[in-house]
Amino acid sequence: MDGMRFEELSLGQSARFAKTITEADILLFSAVSGDNNPVHLDAEAAATSFFGERVAHGMLTASLISGLLGTRLPGPGAVYVSQTLRFRGPVRIGQTVAATAEVTALDPQRRRATLRTTCSVAGVVVLDGEAVVMIPGPPPPSPHGRSDASSAG
Template identity: 65%
Template sequence: MPTVYFEDLSVGQSAEYAKTVTEADILLFSAVSGDNNPVHLNAEYAENSMFKSRIAHGMLSAGFISAVLGTRLPGEGAIYLGQTLKFKAPVRIGDTVTATATVAALDPAKKRVTLTTVCKVKDTVVIEGEAVVIAPSKA
C-alpha cells in the first residue's frame, strides 16, 4: 500500500497487518531484545505459570502495530511519536495476530495523527492502545 499523505487521511480510516507467530519469531525476538524470560522460552517453566504454556513477548505483538503505521497507514515516511499499550490476553505460538490502526484525530497544524490501535487473535483483543505519528505531507 502506498503512503497515505496527511491531506488524504480521514477520521475512521483504518488499515491492518496480520502475522502468525512462530517459534522462530519468539527466539529471534528474544535474541534481538535480550528478553529471555523463561515464560517465553522454557515450556516446563511456562507450564507452571498463570498461562500454562509458553507465550510470545507482548512487545513482539506490539511491533505489528508498528508494521501497520510504517507500511500501511500512514505508511512510508511516518514518524512514530508515541504509543500506549494495554496487554489484555496472551499470544501463543501458532496464533495469528491482526493489528489494526484507525485514525481517531487529525492535527493539521502539526501534521499529527492519533490512531486507536488494537491487536486481536480471532475475536480476542490481546493489546489495545493509542498511537501518535507525524504523517508525511504533500506540501
C-alpha cells in the same frame, strides 16, 4: 514506496495486518530484545507460570502495530511519535494476530494523526492502545521560488 500524505487521511480510516506467530519469531525477538524470560522460551518453566504454557513477548505482539503504521496506514515516511499499550491477553505460538489501526483524530497544524490500535486473536482483543504519528510534508519552497538545482551554477 511512498506513504500517504497527511491530506489523504480521514477520520475512521483504518487498516489491518495479520501474522501468525511462530517459534522462530519468538526466538528472534528474544535475541534482538534481550528478553530471555523463561515464559517465552522454556516449556517446562512456562507450564508452571500464570499462562500454563509458552507465550509470545507482549512487545512482539505490539511490534505488529509498528509494522502496520510503517507500511500501510499512514505508511512509509510516517514518524512514530508515541504509543500507549494495554496488554489484555497472551498470544501463543501458532496463533494469528490481527493488528488494526483506525484514525481517531487529525491535527493539521502539527501534521499528526492519532490512531486507535488493537491486536486481536480470533476476534478477542489481546492488546490495545493509542498511537500518534507525524506525517512529514513536502519540502518547503526555496527562498527565491526555485529549486536548488535550478539556482546552481
